[in-house]
Structures are given as structure tokens and as C-alpha cells.
Amino acid sequence: MQPDDRRVPAERxxxxxxxxxxxFESTEQLPDLEGAIGQKRALRSIEFGLxxxxxxxxxxxxxxxxxxxxxxxxxxxxxxxxNEPKPNDWVYVSSFKExxxxxxxSLPAGRGSELTADMKELVEAFRIDIPKALESKxxxxxxxxxxxxxxxxxxxxxxxxxKEAEEQGFTLQRTVSGLVIVPQKEGHNFTQEEYExxxxxxxxxLEQTGKELTExxxxxxxxxxxxEKATKDGLAQADRDLGMSCLGHRLDPLRxxxxxxxxxxxxLEAVQEDILNTLDDFKPQAxxxxxxxxxxxxxxxxxERYEVNLLVDNKExxxxxxxxxxxxxxxxxxxxxxxxxxxxxxxxxxFTMIKAGALHxxxxxxxxxxxxxxLTNPFVWDALKRCIRTGEIRIEDVLEQYRFMTMVTxxxxxxxxxxxxxxxxxxxxxxxxxxxxxxxxKFFKVKAEFDSHVVRTPEIxxxxxxxxxxxxxxxxxxxxxxxxxxxxxEYTARMVEDQHKLSSQFMEIADFIRExxxxxxxxxxxxxxxxxxxxxxxxxxxxVNRIEERxxxxxxxGTIMVDTEGAVAGQINGxxxxxLGDHTFGRPSRITAQVYTGRAGMVNIEREVKLxxxxxxxxxxxxxxxxxxxxxxxRPLSLSASICFEQSxxxxxxDSASSTExxxxxxxxxxxxxxxxxxxxxxxxxxxxxxxxxxxNFKIEGFFAVCKSKGLTGxxxxxxxxxxxxxxxxxxxxxAAVSSGRFHIWSVETIEQxxxxxxxxxxxxxxxxxxxxxxxxxxxxxxxxxxxxxxxxKQTEKPHEKRKRKPTAKDRPSASQH
Numbered sequence: 135m136q137p138d139d140r141r142v143p144a145e146r147x148x149x150x151x152x153x154x155x156x157x158f159e160s161t162e163q164l165p166d167l168e169g170a171i172g173q174k175r176a177l178r179s180i181e182f183g184l185x186x187x188x189x190x191x192x193x194x195x196x197x198x199x200x201x202x203x204x205x206x207x208x209x210x211x212x213x214x215x216x217n218e219p220k221p222n223d224w225v226y227v228s229s230f231k232e233x234x235x236x237x238x239x240s241l242p243a244g245r246g247s248e249l250t251a252d253m254k255e256l257v258e259a260f261r262i263d264i265p266k267a268l269e270s271k272x273x274x275x276x277x278x279x280x281x282x283x284x285x286x287x288x289x290x291x292x293x294x295x296x297k298e299a300e301e302q303g304f305t306l307q308r309t310v311s312g313l314v315i316v317p318q319k320e321g322h323n324f325t326q327e328e329y330e331x332x333x334x335x336x337x338x339x340l341e342q343t344g345k346e347l348t349e350x351x352x353x354x355x356x357x358x359x360x361x362e363k364a365t366k367d368g369l370a371q372a373d374r375d376l377g378m379s380c381l382g383h384r385l386d387p388l389r390x391x392x393x394x395x396x397x398x399x400x401x402l403e404a405v406q407e408d409i410l411n412t413l414d415d416f417k418p419q420a421x422x423x424x425x426x427x428x429x430x431x432x433x434x435x436x437x438e439r440y441e442v443n444l445l446v447d448n449k450e451x452x453x454x455x456x457x458x459x460x461x462x463x464x465x466x467x468x469x470x471x472x473x474x475x476x477x478x479x480x481x482x483x484x485f486t487m488i489k490a491g492a493l494h495x496x497x498x499x500x501x502x503x504x505x506x507x508x509l510t511n512p513f514v515w516d517a518l519k520r521c522i523r524t525g526e527i528r529i530e531d532v533l534e535q536y537r538f539m540t541m542v543t544x545x546x547x548x549x550x551x552x553x554x555x556x557x558x559x560x561x562x563x564x565x566x567x568x569x570x571x572x573x574x575x576k577f578f579k580v581k582a583e584f585d586s587h588v589v590r591t592p593e594i595x596x597x598x599x600x601x602x603x604x605x606x607x608x609x610x611x612x613x614x615x616x617x618x619x620x621x622x623x624e625y626t627a628r629m630v631e632d633q634h635k636l637s638s639q640f641m642e643i644a645d646f647i648r649e650x651x652x653x654x655x656x657x658x659x660x661x662x663x664x665x666x667x668x669x670x671x672x673x674x675x676x677x678v679n680r681i682e683e684r685x686x687x688x689x690x691x692g693t694i695m696v697d698t699e700g701a702v703a704g705q706i707n708g709x710x711x712x713x714l715g716d717h718t719f720g721r722p723s724r725i726t727a728q729v730y731t732g733r734a735g736m737v738n739i740e741r742e743v744k745l746x747x748x749x750x751x752x753x754x755x756x757x758x759x760x761x762x763x764x765x766x767x768x769r770p771l772s773l774s775a776s777i778c779f780e781q782s783x784x785x786x787x788x789d790s791a792s793s794t795e796x797x798x799x800x801x802x803x804x805x806x807x808x809x810x811x812x813x814x815x816x817x818x819x820x821x822x823x824x825x826x827x828x829x830x831n832f833k834i835e836g837f838f839a840v841c842k843s844k845g846l847t848g849x850x851x852x853x854x855x856x857x858x859x860x861x862x863x864x865x866x867x868x869x870a871a872v873s874s875g876r877f878h879i880w881s882v883e884t885i886e887q888x889x890x891x892x893x894x895x896x897x898x899x900x901x902x903x904x905x906x907x908x909x910x911x912x913x914x915x916x917x918x919x920x921x922x923x924x925x926x927x928k929q930t931e932k933p934h935e936k937r938k939r940k941p942t943a944k945d946r947p948s949a950s951q952h
Contacts, residue, residue, distance in 0.1 A: 141879065148862060162613040165600065165603070168209075171597045172594055180210060184211075194556075195207060197586070200639045201638050201640065202640045215499055223242070224239070225443060228484075236547060253405075253442045256384055256385070263384075280365055283365075304343065304347050305318050315351055408439070454499035458503075462508050469488065472487040483544060488544070491527075493553060527549045527551045529548075587630040594636060602614050606651070609648070612651040622646070633862065678716045678717040679719065696722050698811050698841045700809075702810060705726050705801075707725070708794040725779055726798060729775045730774050730775075741754065746785070746787070753792030754795060757792065760819075760821070788827075792817045793816040800911065811851070812891065813853070815855075822886065824857075827855065830862065835868055846876040848877075853891060857883075897910060
């Protein structure tokens with residue numbers, strides 16, 4: 135095959151989309167896009183993950199930013215959740231037994247708000263009915279009867295004791311220490327003299343009678359205490375009866391209404407018991423004393439403990455809830471307990487200040503969160519794993535352990551958790567969690583991976599048109615005609631550098647659609663055409679290519695030395711790619727090689743000064759393998775060679791210049807000059823096969839720009855790997871130059887094919903005699919290596935000058951020496 139036969143024809147330098155492939159005049163005629171474009175693998179994984187109800191089958195949606203992960207999940211969940219049943223409502227109510235706790239109740243959707251309204255109505259009714267009942271004549275009469283009975287019973291007991299004591303010469307008197315039995319004589323208490331004047335028998339009788347009466351007094355006091363307790367019980371029972379008269383007819387309907395919810399019935403019983411035990415709170419409160427000059431707040435009984443904190447209300451929810459939490463902090467996910475400051479700087483709280491988090495709102499449905507946000511927010515990741523593991527959502531004060539002083543807080547009863555969690559993140563975060571966190575594999579067992587490009591098919595092309603139509607319609611942009619859609623598809627193919635695939639970076643494509651609409655509107659058009667798309671691409675590059683233009687100025691004025699004409703031995707134009715984040719472009723570089731006699735082998739100057747990466751170093755080492763396998767079959771490879779990227783002051787990485795370096799080395803060894811109008815890219819293996827590289831379009835266009843600035847001669851071009859032909863999506867200017875013969879693109883598969891294009895001399899194939907054909911480039915290389923090896927051998931061998939000879943008299947030792 136002749137070198138000219140390896141030229142790539144202009145029609146294979148890019149894929150051109152024919153507008154006639156589309157059956158519409160404008161995207162305005164198209165319906166909206168339903169579903170995702172391509173991504174069959176990801177969609178099947180999502181379907182599987184959402185269908186698995188077992189614990190741990192949560193999803194990690196992996197892919198690069200802008201590939202439609204969030205929008206696809208949103209569409210799928212919206213459609214799926216609408217057909218699923220509503221989850222239960224969740225409420226928090228007071229735990230009357232424990233002041234630092236709260237009870238969680240689960241009710242069917244919509245009944246949580248009903249319970250809230252019912253309890254509010256109940257409390258309002260109690261606040262009116264109970265005080266009225268407490269002030270009623272019947273209640274006062276019953277209390278008076280109980281108290282009168284108590285007084286009458288006590289009076290009877292004491293009157294009987296007093297009568298009995300008087301009959302025996304004693305009386306009942308009150309002292310500081312209580313009631314005592316005192317002996318009397320003629321209506322007055324015994325004096326000390328009168329008592330001492332008594333005989334021993336009289337004194338003993340008096341003491342015995344006093345002891346009996348004291349025991350009788352103690353017995354009466356016990357009866358009084360029992361009566362007092364009975365009276366209190368009677369008053370309490372009167373209050374309970376009054377309370378029940380007010381509660382019964384209002385609580386009974388609620389018990390019937392919530393008869394199917396045992397936990398709610400238990401709560402209503404607790405409410406009833408608490409009200410009956412705290413009826414005093416419903417009585418009018420006496421005014422508190424006021425401090426002069428200081429107005430204190432009026433202290434009134436609170437009935438908030440009977441309220442219902444409606445944590446999650448699914449009354450208006452259609453199907454299962456779908457919650458996208460953009461800021462998954464700990465409180466936003468798991469809820470929080472709020473506090474209020476009272477007089478004196480005291481922070482207090484109760485169950486009514488418990489607020490729901492995203493996990494509560496998504497309970498029974500789906501929660502979508504960003505993986506990076508979850509990992510960067512403190513405490514969230516560990517708490518989320520604990521939530522999945524236990525199946526409970528606990529609302530805790532996560533900062534409590536870090537405070538110097540504790541605050542009054544609650545320990546609410548946890549809510550049962552049953553939610554499908556979908557984390558969206560990059561592949562890097564996925565593998566980071568997969569390998570470093572063992573729990574991750576337990577709780578996120580399904581991976582849905584979105585690709586950054588899709589294979590181009592007629593169906594996919596039409597889906598892209600529907601995507602454009604949907605965006606234009608939703609954002610009120612100008613619609614695209616057929617030529618605009620065709621040009622847009624060509625642009626997406628260039629984004630992935632593949633003639634058979636299209637980019638699925640839909641965020642970037644959507645921005646491009648908006649920009650195209652802007653430029654078309656600016657030019658006074660009512661529809662976006664292919665010309666507008668081309669201008670949009672040019673304007674997009676112009677905004678960010680300042681550095682590229684400054685670099686090309688250095689090529690034009692000769693500051694950066696790159697020849698585009700003539701031929702030089704051991705010198706070649708290599709191609710590299712510079713990525714600046716928002717812009718990527720190709721940069722030609724001069725690569726030189728020097729060979730000389732020695733055993734140092736291949737010296738990579740970039741490596742010696744630590745300006746090269748490991749992949750670049752590997753590519754240089756491959757050259758030694760190729761040279762050894764081709765030219766060192768009969769003798770060792772004896773040479774020293776240095777390879778350098780001239781005027782390169784930054785780090786170099788990648789092996790795409792390894793074939794270029796090999797060409798320069800072969801030229802230096804053979805002495806055959808290389809055409810400077812041809813730039814080369816491509817990596818090589820040890821067998822001399824040219825391997826594909828990345829950024830082929832940027833590299834070709836970068837060298838073309840340099841050649842254009844210095845003048846196109848018709849002999850310039852770029853040599854690329856054959857396997858990179860499918861990646862060609864060159865701009866119109868390069869394609870036009872190739873079509874007119876002012877620029878060329880060659881594709882090669884082996885080093886031998888490439889060196890022939892560069893030097894015009896065949897490489898040659900080793901014959902049966904072990905020699906290359908005379909006049910071929912490899913024959914010159916072989917002879918040079920042979921000469922260098924022979925020269926090195928002669929230099930390293932020491933001349934053998936020692937010969938055996940008879941000793942002379944001069945050599946014999948004298949007598950004086952013995």
C-alpha cells in the first residue's frame with residue numbers, strides 16, 4: 135500500500151447528519167419526551183431496585199453530572215408513586231407517665247388531621263364544661279354534704295370522748311402538741327399540791343383511768359384520720375363523677391371513631407385519666423402577688439399536653455410520597471426538637487415542638503438525596519445507616535454530647551421506617567463507599583449507572599429531537615428546524631468524539647439549546663437553524679479560548695519553534711492536548727532525539743527532571759522493547775539516546791507521543807530526515823502496532839491552526855492511528871482544507887507504515903539472511919547500530935600486549951637485592 139492510499143478521505147473526517155432523516159419541519163410539531171434517552175442498563179437497574187421490597191435494596195444512581203440522573207429518577211418516581219397507596223399519618227402525643235418522652239401514633243392517611251381537630255375540639259369543650267360543672271349547685275351541694283358528714287362524724291366522736299372523760303373526772307384539752315386528756319377536780323385541773331396530796335391508791339387509779347382515756351383518744355384520732363381519708367376519697371370521687379359526666383358523652387364518640395386503632399384508644403384512656411386527676415387546673419386560679427415595678431406574666435394552667443402534634447399529614451398526598459431533599463443536614467433529614475426561651479433564660483420544650491424531617495415525610499415512599507451532600511454533612515451518614523439497620527427514625531439532639539451544659543430535651547418514641555432511599559452521586563463516591571465502608575454494601579445493594587454517551591440509532595436521534603422540543607416548550611425558547619436538530623446532533627457527537635455515538639451530557643446540551651435560542655433571537659429569526667447552532671458553537675469557544683489564541687501568537691512570531699516546512703533528521707512535530715477545565719485544545723510540540731555511542735540506553739529528559747508522569751515514562755520504555763526486538767536479534771542493543779519535548783516547561787503525561795518519539799529516534803539513527811509539515815500522534819506497543827489515543831480532533835485542529843498561520847502548502851497534515859478514524863469529528867474548516875488538497879490526514883496501523891509517510895523511504899523487512907533490504911530505512915538503522923556496537927566493543931577491550939619472553943640480565947635480581 136502506497137502512502138497516498140493511507141490518506142483519510144474528507145467524507146470520513148466527520149459524521150454529517152442529513153436533515154432529511156427527520157419527518158418534521160419544526161420541533162414545535164413534536165410531543166414531549168417521555169422517559170430517558172438510552173440508558174437501558176440504568177433503567178433496568180432502577181426498575182429492579184424499586185421493585186425489591188426487602189431491606190437493604192436501596193439504590194445508588196451513579197453517573198457524571200448532567201447525564202439526566204435526577205430528572206430520570208424524578209420522572210420514574212412520579213409515575214410509579216402515583217399508583218401506590220398512601221402511607222399512614224404520624225402524630226406525636228403526650229406521654230402522661232413520663233414528662234421527658236412523647237408517644238408516636240400511626241393513623242391511616244387523613245385521620246391524623248382528624249384526631250388533631252377532634253382533640254382540639256375536645257379540649258375547648260372541657261375548658262367550658264368542666265368549670266361550669268365545678269360551679270354548679272349540684273356539685274357544691276354534694277361537696278357540702280360530704281364535708282358536713284365528715285364534720286358531723288368527727289363531732290360525734292369527740293363529744294362522746296369528752297362525755298366519757300367528764301364522767302371519770304377528766305377533760306379533753308387542746309395544746310401545742312395536740313389533744314390531751316387532763317384530770318380535773320371540782321371543775322379545774324389538778325394542781326401539783328393537790329396531786330401530791332392524793333394517796334398512792336388514788337394516784338394509781340387516776341393514772342390508770344388517764345391511760346385508758348388516752349388510748350381511747352388515740353382510737354378516736356385514728357377514726358378521724360380514716361374519716362378524713364374517706365372524705366378526701368369522697369371529694370375525689372365526686373370530682374371524678376363530675377368529670378366523667380362531662381367526659382363520657384364526648385369521649386365515647388371518639389372511642390367508637392378510633393375503635394380500629396388500639397394505640398389511639400389507649401391514648402384516649404390516658405387523656406381521660408389525666409383530666410380526672412387534674413381537675414383543679416380547670417378551676418379559676420387565684421391571682422398571684424405582684425412585685426411593685428415588675429410586671430410578671432400571668433400564670434395560667436396549660437392544656438397543651440392534650441394537643442396532637444401532627445408530624446406527617448398525607449391527607450392531600452396522591453399515592454406514595456416522593457421527597458427530594460436538596461440539603462440533607464442532620465436536622466433536615468431526621469427532624470429536630472425546638473426550644474423556647476422563658477423568663478430567666480431557661481430553654482424549655484415539649485412534644486408539640488417536635489418537627490418532622492425528610493425521612494418522616496418520605497416514610498412509606500421514596501427519598502432522593504445527593505451522596506456528596508450526605509457525606510459532607512456531619513453525623514448524617516452514620517445516622518442514616520443506623521436508621522436503615524434498625525428500621526426506626528429517632529429524633530435526637532445530636533449535639534447534646536458536645537455541650538458543656540445540658541438542656542431540657544425529649545426522647546420521643548421512634549417512628550417506624552419504611553422508605554426506599556435513592557442516593558445520586560458520582561462513580562468515584564460509589565467506589566469510595568464500596569471499598570471503605572462495609573455497611574454500604576448491606577444497605578445500598580443496587581447500582582444504577584448512567585453512561586455519558588449513547589449509541590446513535592434512528593430512535594435515539596428522534597428522542598433527541600423530542601428532548602429539544604420539550605425544553606423549548608417548557609422554557610419558552612425558539613424551536614429548532616430540521617437543520618438545527620441535525621447540527622445539534624453533530625455537536626453532541628463531537629462532544630464524545632465518536633461518529634457512532636452521541637453525548638448524554640444533557641445539562642450541557644440544555645445550556646447549548648438555550649444559547650442557540652438566544653443567538654437566533656438576536657439575529658431576528660423565529661426558529662433555530664443549523665447556522666445558529668454553528669454560531670453558538672463558535673461563540674461558546676470564543677468566550678473561553680483566550681489562552682489558546684495567545685499560545686498561537688507565540689507560534690506565529692516564532693517564540694515557540696515549530697517547523698511546518700522542510701525536513702530534519704531526528705526532529706518531529708508531536709501533538710498534545712491542554713485541558714483548562716472549560717476549554718480543551720491541541721498544542722503542537724517539537725520533539726527531538728539524539729543518539730550517540732554508549733550504554734546508557736534510552737534517556738527521557740522529561741523523566742530525569744521529573745516533568746513526566748508514569749504513563750509517559752512507560753511509553754518511552756516501550757521504545758527500548760521495540761528497538762531490541764527489531765534490531766538486537768544477533769547482538770546486544772548498544773546505544774545511548776536522549777529524547778526531549780522542546781520548550782516544554784510543564785508536566786507531561788500520557789503515552790500518545792510514544793510513536794512520535796520512536797519515529798524521531800529511527801530518523802536520528804538512520805540519518806534520514808523527517809518531513810516537518812506532518813505532525814504525529816499515537817501510542818505504540820513493543821511490536822510496533824499503533825494504538826488509539828484521545829483528543830484526536832483537538833490535536834488535528836491545533837496543528838492545522840499553526841499550519842494555517844504559517845501558510846498551507848498542500849504537503850502538511852497529521853498522521854493518526856487507524857483505529858482513531860471513527861473518532862474524527864473535525865470542524866468544517868479542516869474538512870474543507872482536506873477536500874481541497876491543502877491539508878491531509880493519514881491513518882496508520884504500524885510504525886513501518888508511519889515512517890514511510892514521514893521520510894518517503896520504505897522501512898524494509900528483515901530477509902531470510904537476517905538483513906534488511908539495501909536502501910531501506912531499517913537497513914540504515916541496522917548498519918548504524920552495528921557500527922556503534924563495534925566501536926563500543928573496540929573501546930572497551932584492552933589491547934593484549936603482554937607476551938611471554940625470556941628474562942634478561944636486567945630482570946634478574948642482583949646479589950645486593952638478596
